[in-house]
Amino acid sequence: MNWPVLKKSTAILGLSALSVVISSQVNAGEITVYSALEEDEIASYLEVAKQELPDVKINVLRLSTGDLGARLIAEADNPQADVVWGFAVTNILNPQISDLLEPYAVAGGAELPESYRAPDDRWFAATGYMGALCVNTERLAEKGLPMPTSWEDLLNPAFKGEIVMPDPSSSGTGYLQVAAILQGLGEEKGWQLIEDLDKNMAQYTSSGSRPCRMAQVGEYTVGASLSFVAMKSIEQGYPLKMVLPSDWAGFELEASGLMAGSDNKEDAKKFLDWTLSSSATDLYSQYKSIITVPGVPASPLAEQAGLPSDLSQVLFPMDFAKSGNERNAILDKWKSTVGR
Known part of the structure; x- marks a missing residue:
């Protein structure tokens, strides 16, 4: 740009x-x-x-x-x-x-x-900040979908068109989510999960908070977003559950x-x-x-949303230097692999 x-x-x-x-x-x-x-x-x-x-x-x-x-x-x-x-x-x-x-x-x-x-x-x-899945419980029930607990769960074909997440090219939240998956699974398996996840993705947003806001009003079932936006949404009374992915919860x-x-x-x-x-x-x-x-x-709000006091129990130990060094290469591959 x-x-x-x-x-x-x-x-x-x-x-x-x-x-x-x-x-x-x-x-x-x-x-x-x-x-x-x-x-x-x-x-x-x-x-x-x-x-x-x-x-x-x-x-x-x-x-x-x-x-x-x-x-x-x-x-x-x-x-x-x-x-x-x-x-x-x-x-x-x-x-x-x-x-x-x-x-x-x-x-x-x-x-x-x-x-x-x-x-x-x-x-x-x-x-x-940490990544989290914002799940609209009312829409989940209406669609008859199972409560996701991980990125792997979102590969279920039943979630096709029901997920939104930030574009890592513009959003730090989107990038940390992708980086955590790649660091956790490794290059080959990580990119395969990202490609498979893309098949169910409705859209990618430029904002890290927007996917949760879209989920909170029932526009989509799952918004991969920020934990704090999820906590605020819960406090405000939206039918939302915050899920920290059991596999590769990045921060x-x-x-x-x-x-x-x-x-x-x-x-x-x-x-x-x-x-x-x-x-x-x-x-x-x-x-x-x-x-x-x-x-x-x-x-x-953390206690209300069920966030543990010891975050090391749930967060993937990110290698920030690795994320920084590989950022351009990851985004280049993202554009050629997902690019929409």
């Missing part, structure tokens, strides 16, 4: 449907933040940041994971962002992107377990970092520090099923 190369003077507000400006002070500092977080959570976080960073004007450009990575690479010679916030660590590990980041020892970062931060401080991950970390080409590194650092402050981390349980910051309680 060819993104237009912008000058720093370009109004970032015109680039995004969600661009939140904090502070109207004429002399305020200003930073541009690129993020793959969901729009509703960005708005919630920044509402609090408004009170704690009153001298910083924050412009947010929200893009899907795949589009954000493409934009960063396209702008490599003329960076527009000061901060990358909540971006899939699999993508950040791509040297074309990680080389654009400057090491910064964020305040509070030392408290994160080593597996949730870069050894050279180029990135840190305070949150993460992803959401990483943040300082852009080396930033024109305002001091304010960018203030913002990054804020993302690990107690004010920020207290909000994470409202939106996240994976929180890496020690001492932050899990979401109350």
Whole structure:
């Protein structure tokens, strides 16, 4: 995808449907933040940041994971962002992107377990998300379908046209689901499962949350999506059951970092520090099923949805470096194998 190369003077507000400006002070500092977080959570976080960073004007450009990575690479010679916030660590590990980041020892970062931060401080991950199947129980019963518990179960011909999932080319959620299957089964068997699953797939979406939202209203029976969207849907009263696949339940970390080409590194650092402050981390349980910051309680929605307290019991141990290194090759094969 060819993104237009912008000058720093370009109004970032015109680039995004969600661009939140904090502070109207004429002399305020200003930073541009690129993020793959969901729009509703960005708005919630920044509402609090408004009170704690009153001298910083924050412009947010929200893009899907795949589009954000493409934009960063396209702008490599003329960076527009000061901060990358909540971006899939699999993508950040791509040297074309990680080389654009400057090491910064964020305040509070030392408290994160080593597996949730870069050894050279180029990135840190305070949150993460996991894949889940959103199953509409009413439609399941109407269609006389068995409750799926795994990816293998979805190969049942009875599910033909009843499943939707995110396209891994544009969605980080879609990519983590495909990567987990390939890492769990190996190349040959993994791609065979993906090809067989495609026979039952109604469509692929560009958004990781959309499949669950489609399932929650009964448009389809199964939406391969995000666990937190499933938990929120259950809380809201939709006839939905969240299923973590017993085979290859993938997950992803959401990483943040300082852009080396930033024109305002001091304010960018203030913002990054804020993302690990107690004010920020207290909000994470409202939106996240994976929180890496020690001492932050899990979401109350997790218990309601049946999510175990020890996620290591259900999550496939993802090799993020492998996911990052093989991403382009996997997406190329996806396009030639599934490609629709």
